[in-house]
Amino acid sequence: MRTIRYQEIANAIRERVQQGSYAAGRLLPSEAELSGEFDASRVTIRRALETLRDDGLVDARQGFGWFVAAEPLRQTLGQLVTIEGQMAESGVEAQRKIIEFAFISASGRVKAVLKTDHVLQVKRLNLADGEPFAVVTVWCPAELGQHLSRRDVERAPFYELLGVALRGATQTIGADSVSAADAALLGVPVGSPVLCCERLTTDVEGRPVLLSQHVFPAHRTEFVVELPNAAPSVAPSGLRLVE
Amino acid sequence: MRTIRYQEIANAIRERVQQGSYAAGRLLPSEAELSGEFDASRVTIRRALETLRDDGLVDARQGFGWFVAAEPLRQTLGQLVTIEGQMAESGVEAQRKIIEFAFISASGRVKAVLKTDHVLQVKRLNLADGEPFAVVTVWCPAELGQHLSRRDVERAPFYELLGVALRGATQTIGADSVSAADAALLGVPVGSPVLCCERLTTDVEGRPVLLSQHVFPAHRTEFVVELPNAAPSVAPSGLRLVE
DNA sequence: CAGGCGAACTTGTATTATACTTGTCTACAT
DNA sequence: ATGTAGACAAGTATAATACAAGTTCGCCTG
Known part of the structure; x- marks a missing residue:
């Protein structure tokens, strides 16, 4: 089955973060280093990291680097x-x-x-x-x-x-x-x-x-549920977010 | 009895999807690959896939590929x-x-x-x-x-x-x-x-x-939540980019 | 010692090129 | 009506490259 490279990489990095290989608050390797490690271009590494940023798992500051986001609460x-x-x-x-x-x-x-x-x-x-x-x-x-x-x-x-x-x-x-x-x-x-x-x-x-x-x-304790509603093309009809 | 090729192929692919051979939200092989596998022309493969799309089982994005419509979402x-x-x-x-x-x-x-x-x-x-x-x-x-x-x-x-x-x-x-x-x-x-x-x-x-x-x-009252597979779906992330 | 400068890193953002994908069409055979 | 073959357009993923902008840190100057 076909795979999308940047998603593979995102999963790999996600695992490392969750396993604690990259401790909370610490810096991740630079995009250039990851690029070498995964043998992928910097653009691909960035896309992977950006999906993780969307998930709130990591964040970045220009000129500084990528780091594990404060705390997924x-x-x-x-x-x-x-x-x-x-x-x-x-x-x-x-x-x-x-x-x-x-x-x-x-x-x-x-x-x-x-x-x-x-x-x-x-x-x-x-x-x-x-x-x-x-x-x-x-x-x-x-x-x-x-x-x-x-x-x-x-x-x-x-x-x-x-x-x-x-x-x-x-x-x-x-x-x-x-x-x-x-x-x-x-x-x-x-x-x-x-x-x-x-x-x-x-x-x-x-x-x-x-x-x-x-x-x-x-x-x-409380549960948090994300209800994304961004897939009009996949949904056949009547995908509503209503009471 | 005469069999209709593209319907045969549609059934074959439908089975794979339902069996989970093609995990939900992941990419299917490309039309070209399926064409080789089933020894049928690309047009025939497309007709099969299109009937499955009408059923809401799979979906496709131009330049990206066919994927199992992500039910869990x-x-x-x-x-x-x-x-x-x-x-x-x-x-x-x-x-x-x-x-x-x-x-x-x-x-x-x-x-x-x-x-x-x-x-x-x-x-x-x-x-x-x-x-x-x-x-x-x-x-x-x-x-x-x-x-x-x-x-x-x-x-x-x-x-x-x-x-x-x-x-x-x-x-x-x-x-x-x-x-x-x-x-x-x-x-x-x-x-x-x-x-x-x-x-x-x-x-x-x-x-x-x-x-x-x-x-x-x-x-x-109680809530029912479907927890999708651990593997992230391919469809939403693709759609996210469009936005 | 204090402070400024700049080299060497980082991320952010383009552009270009290539290979691969689906979408669509025409022509032709069974 | 169904299937094959091929060609082209449009979209996507990835690579390679270049440059702008922010951060860090050491070195140099006064």
């Missing part, structure tokens, strides 16, 4: 990323505390959605800099998770543990009052508002591979 | 946007009750975001079949809203009333406990959980034209 839903990845990006140390780890027989909604009988159910508490951040319950088909140990899921995010290429996800966002159990875990008063997210992740062939439920305390 | 928009419209479209009658209608001097966040001093502030209660559904507060620059009357905003949604071409929006979704005032309007107990959305809508030139705050009772 909130969670954008434009892409499929883990909460953990977002936090690591902003320099927060993420930890996980496993509350529950069991292979069980699926029932009800989990069974219906994942289309399997045996599932691995993992409930864990996510911490950011030691502070409780979210209660996450994950279900995945037992066959996919059978090689996982309690230690594994504590060490790394789920997406990295499954050797599966993921395509996308459907996420449902709602609000609720926190349950007594979750309130205790999160250290918030019983009945205080929480954001509840259910995410169904599918692999490249469209099969559901992960069902997860996230409970965030409302006072420190 | 549209879905994201559609799903998010229809939260209120969904009920109206499914036969439920939507009504609006104006709580407040005033031209005021902007302050704090509204002033900072809309970058103007005088704004029109409209607070209204949205009803579906007579049931309170959402409390919506809208601010827009006074110059844009000066021709609007209280009756206007009661009759039609805001987006239709402004004679402005809209580009997109950024939406922030959070949770909170409902305030006493909103609780009374929505007919829910004080302190019960609500979804709070703030949406900043911009016109085609990127200027902010509408700031709106939506409060939904949690028990009857």
